[in-house]
Amino acid sequence: MVTEKFKFVLADDQKEALQEIANIGMGQAGSSIAQVLGEFVQLSIPRILVVPPEEVPTALAWNIGEATVSAVRQAFHSAMRGEALVIFGQHRCNDLADLMGYEQDLDHAAEIELLLDVSNILVGACLGGIAEQLQLNIGFSAPSLMADALPLEQLLQGSPVPWSTALLVEVNFRLETRSFACHLVLLMPDEEVKALMVAVDHFLESL
């Protein structure tokens, strides 16, 4: 028996719309982070990729270029439902502590606190921006640490991933003197992705 597997492909205009919408959300995140750091943040254009969840580690490994990662997860609900993961390469975490002006011997609890704070800003700004522009309601649960210096391939293991589609939003913030990158992954169930795309199509029709 052949099971019909939901295969999700973004049309070019849908991808462009999501990219621009995410871009506006990230601009807001960049502004919040700049205020926290008191430094000018150079923004890049977010890249959007759609991949099956089992390919997420490979896609991330290629982008992050590091084998060990830390990650924060944050659920979102209401008209858009799913799970956002913010993934940091290990040395990026150290950069982040440095960026935020912490002493070198930042203790572990403080480091985790920092990852949660930054993730919260990014997820709130990016998803909040997407929801606002698509005129959808969205709510967020509190962020929690899902991986602490874990090999990348173990990231999604153990957590049953009932999602068949992952939307990867690659975000890169750079300061003029130091760099820090992180990756935002949105995992959404099929019917939620379809609903999101309906909203994107409405948005496109309104242009």
Place this chain on the structure above:
Amino acid sequence: MPLSVLVVDDSPIARKMLIRSLPAAWDIEIAQACGGAEALAAYRAGKVEVMFLDLTMPEIDGYQVLETMRQEDMNCLVIVVSADIQAEAVDRVMAMGAIAFIKKPVDAAKIEAVLRQYGIWV
């Protein structure tokens, strides 16, 4: 004679969003550029009176476009349209000669106010 307006953004969606927000009664001829190089080419060809300029673009970004035009006498009005809403981004582009900064998503009323303020459209 219609004014020549150039809309510069790497995102076709962003260009559409901006064009949709321009006053319907404004007598203009709209051209589009998908990056800094195209924008500078149109500018050098003398085809631009008002430029709506995005900042975050691959290769030649909005800052570089502003800087280059400034070195070449900047004889067009530049309105920066950006998702980068940091206070310092605003300060930088205004110091580089932009007449206004409009944040994304664009607001038609804000654009109209800027156009009237500078007597570009009354």
